[in-house]
Structures are given as C-alpha cells and as structure tokens.
Amino acid sequence: MTDLARTNDAAFTGPVLQAVNLSKNFQKLQVFQNLSLDLQRGEVVALIGPSGSGKSTFLRCLNMMETPSSGQVLYQGASVIPSFRDRGDQIGIGTLRRNVGMVFQHFNLFPHMTVLQNVCEGPISVKRMPKAEAQALGMHFLGLVGLAEKHDSYPSKLSGGQKQRVAIARALAMQPGVLLLDEVTSALDPELVGEVLDVIRTLAREGITMAIVTHEMAFAADVSSRVLFLDKGRIAAEGSPDEIIFNPSDERLSNFVSRTRN
C-alpha cells in the first residue's frame, strides 16, 4: 500500500466501511430497503443503475449526509450514530466524515478561497493541523491531480475539469480511509471528462478505497473490482466488471448497460 492510502488505523483488517441493512425513505417515498455493502481496504466498488434508483441517496447515507431510516453504517467496525460527536465506542458524524471523503457532481468548491486554501481548509480547521504542514500537504495533493501551478487561483478562474480535480484534492487532503464519488463527471463538458477519470484511475492504482457512482461504463469496468447494479432501490445484480458490464445476465441490467455503454 502506498503513502496515499495509509490511514491512521492501517492495522484494522476488516471492511473499512460497511452498510448493514440500510433503508431510506423520504416521507412516503421508499428509496431503498435493506441495502448492505462491505468495502474492503483498497477496494473500488462501482455503483451503476438508472436515474432515480437511489444511488446518490445510498452514497450519501454512507457519510451520513442523509440519515438512514433504518440500518447501520460502520466505519472500521465502529457503528456510527447520528450525532456530530462520538459517544463511547460509537463514532459520530464528525469522525465519520473526517475519514470518509466525498466528491460531488457540482464540485462545490469554496469560491471565496484560493485553490490551495480550499484544499487546506479541512486539515487546518477540522484536523487542527499547523498551517505550514497543511500547505505542504495541500501542494502534494494538488500536484497529484496536476494542478500545483494553480494553487493561487480562485475557483472561478478554473475549467470544470480543473474544479473537479481540486475538489478531489480537497477530499484527499483529509487523508480519508474511503472516498465516495457521486457522478463526478456528469456536469462536465465531454472533452473534460477524461482528465478527471484519469485522476481517479491514479487513485485506484494507489490503493485508495472508493465507492463510485458513475454512468461511464467503460470507466467503471476499468477502475473497479466490483460492480453493483442498483435498480428500484435494491441491488439487482452484483459481481465483477466482467460479469456485470461485459456479460450481463439480468435482462434489465443488460438493457441498462447497452443503453449507457455507447
């Protein structure tokens, strides 16, 4: 495992992040029921499925951006409670999110901060890291996404692809155990998609544990070790990229894959 993927609890050998029988409903709308997922360290799982099938909501439950209606999220075996602070052996949302990073479709960079300030904000104000150390760390991750020379720019001066790479660096700067990516190329012009996917491929090679929601089938096949097909709020198919994307057995799955692949 490389430097990038090292976390403070490298000794822990079980699944880094687990969802156990998660269900979520918005008032009457049942988004999904009893979804479970184990993410092993270094594993990359791709979540695919039609729009509205609950992929984003599921991903957002994994870092408690949405509170699950029932079920449990566990980080390194510790169950997560819906309060900000830890309580005993249970970890709070604050600790969970320090360790489970998220990258959004619309980047959500902080527009009042420079690129480097965006990346250093988490280490400085959440981890209380000394400024100089955080900046060195920030420059390291900006280098990794190929944007070191933009560190003094404001987000408004960047292209969509550059913004998303900064957003990835911002998440990495927290040195999370897991990274959640929700359709991170969907808001980009087609010619900018490649540079972002390349960065994510690098992260996969470096052993970063990731759960990725994507519509890019070739990318999903290429980067992930396991693919989950979410349909109507349940896992309709699960397996290797080969089984799910290249040789789909399920009819709805094969329709979905062939529609999305081109």
Next chain:
Amino acid sequence: MTYTWDFHSIWQNFDLFWFGLQVTVLYTVGSIVFGVLIGIATCAARLSRWRFLGYFARLYQELFRCTPLLVQLLWFYYAFPLLVGVNVDNHFAAMLTLSLYVGAFYAEIFRGGIISIDRGQQEAAAAIGMSPSQAMWRIIAPQAIKRMLPSFINQSVIQFKNTSLISVLSVADLAYMAAVVNGQTYRPLESYTVMALLYLAILVPVTQLADLLEKRMRTSD
C-alpha cells in the same frame, strides 16, 4: 421674498450642534452594534430546527418592522414603565428601541444572505468533517456577508437618520440640539439648515464608500 441669512448666532452655538452630532453618532453606532447582535440571534432562531424559536423570532420581527419607530419609542418610554412598574431612563429607552428596531431588519438581511448561498457549500463543508457552526462561520458567512453588505449599509444609513426621532424622548441628539439652538436664536432657517448639512456631511461619504466597496467586490468575483 428677501431673507437675510445670519449664521453668526449659529456659530456661537456650534458647540451645541457638535454635542448633538456626537450623541447622534453614539446612538447610531451603539444601536448598530446591538442591532447586529440581536440580528444574528434572531436570524439563528429563524433558521433553527426548533420551530417555536422561529415563530418567536418572527413575531418580534413583525412587531418591530410593522410599527413606526416613533410609536415604538413612545411606547417604550411612556407605556412600558406602566406595565412593569419601573421608571425607564430616556437614554435607555432610546438605545433599546433603536437596537430592537434595526435588529429586526438586520435579521432579515442576514437570513436572506445566508439562504442565498448554494446548499452545496454547506454539504461540501460537512463532507470534510466541519461541524455546523464551523461550516457557518468559515464557509457560509463569508460568502453571505459579501452578498448582504449593500443592504446592510443601506439599512445602517437609514438608521443614522432614524436616530433623529429619539429627540422626542428629550435625548440631546443633533435634531434635539437644533431645536434648542432655534429656541435660543429664533433662527429656524439657519438652525435646521445647519442640522441638515451635518447629516449630509456624515452620510454622503458613507454612501460613496459603500458604492466603492460594492464595485470592488463585484470585480473580485
């Protein structure tokens, strides 16, 4: 009509104007400071998850935004003491009323600024592990402040002019002192013109500065 302006007696009483101007500035600055604190608290209550806090804050805002300031001043000085059975000092009543009045408007300005910030900002802050208050002060507020600055300054300019109403409670502000000078000199035209010019002299630079600030901020986006 021929009127011979005579400022001589006005200059002789200029120390009264000067005193009045200082009082006006004091009440403006004081009520702005208290008003900001009240505004932040009220805004927090309005945005809070606890519904009843929000209703309570809303009630306060409506009371103070939908009655004239003059009426509020009279009420706090003449009616409120009867209610609680304690005499209220006129300076205290003036400062309290001015602060509550402007606080109700500030709260609405703050709230508007905060809810205008994209929800994604709050989510991105939360995603790196920030607590809700960290997200507010580090991420949301700096962006919101920039957006609400023009309305904030505008409301504060109005507040400066509104302080003239405290003269009805015999607080010796600029308007009150102008009346005093008029009473002594029988020169209403000069007294009240000098008063108006003093208000202008303070506020024109403030509004100019505000325009400049707004322009600078627009270019930095």
